[in-house]
Amino acid sequence: MNTEIANNIPRELPIAMLTESPTNPRRNFDEGFLKGLASSIQSQGVLASLLVRPKDQRYEIVFGAQRFRAAQIAGKEIVPVEIRDMTDAQVMEAQLVENLQRRDVHPLEEARSFKGLLDLEEPTYSIEQIAAKIGKPPAYVATRLKLTELAEVVVSQHRPWR
Numbered sequence: 001m002n003t004e005i006a007n008n009i010p011r012e013l014p015i016a017m018l019t020e021s022p023t024n025p026r027r028n029f030d031e032g033f034l035k036g037l038a039s040s041i042q043s044q045g046v047l048a049s050l051l052v053r054p055k056d057q058r059y060e061i062v063f064g065a066q067r068f069r070a071a072q073i074a075g076k077e078i079v080p081v082e083i084r085d086m087t088d089a090q091v092m093e094a095q096l097v098e099n100l101q102r103r104d105v106h107p108l109e110e111a112r113s114f115k116g117l118l119d120l121e122e123p124t125y126s127i128e129q130i131a132a133k134i135g136k137p138p139a140y141v142a143t144r145l146k147l148t149e150l151a152e153v154v155v156s157q158h159r160p161w162r
Contacts, residue, residue: 012078013059018052018068021060023092025099025113028106029069037070046071049080053091059083062091063098089123092116093133100134111147118145 050064059081061068071079086094096113099105117125127145131138 011081011083013052013081014078015068015072015076018050018059018061018079018081019055020065020068021062021091021095023088023116024061024063024065024095025105025109025116026065027109029066034066034070034073037066038073041067041070041074041076046076046079049082051094052081052083053086054083060091062086062094089117089120092120096130097134107144108147111144114141114145115148 046067048064048067050067051062052059052064053062054060062084064081068079092113096117099113100110114127114130117130118127127138127141131141134141
């Protein structure tokens, strides 16, 4: 890894070099919100950097997917980014914490994030550790995890991103 790239140096990258993270807990992107954000980006630019990490000759978006999508709608070719060298576990943890700070996270998206951390082989997480990281009681995490056990037919009928 080029240490110059991985030292949290803010810079700009072409949108074509970015890919969305498959572990992003957010699966629901409000089109109206994205269009409004795109309008703002057209006039003001992207004001907050996306957090990305080098991955497979490209850069994976750790968080900032809404800004990324809105920048695409706005026709931007480059966006500001902060590049960090992060492990898969660090990415999932950062995404979980960042998304939980939002007010519109669907409980199922949250539950899938918790499950993703629990399913990691290295490092291992417990319900108590996840709860401590997000500032919630372990019972909250355990209750959310029950949502991942729902039958797919129930989940598909109540999918927020449908």
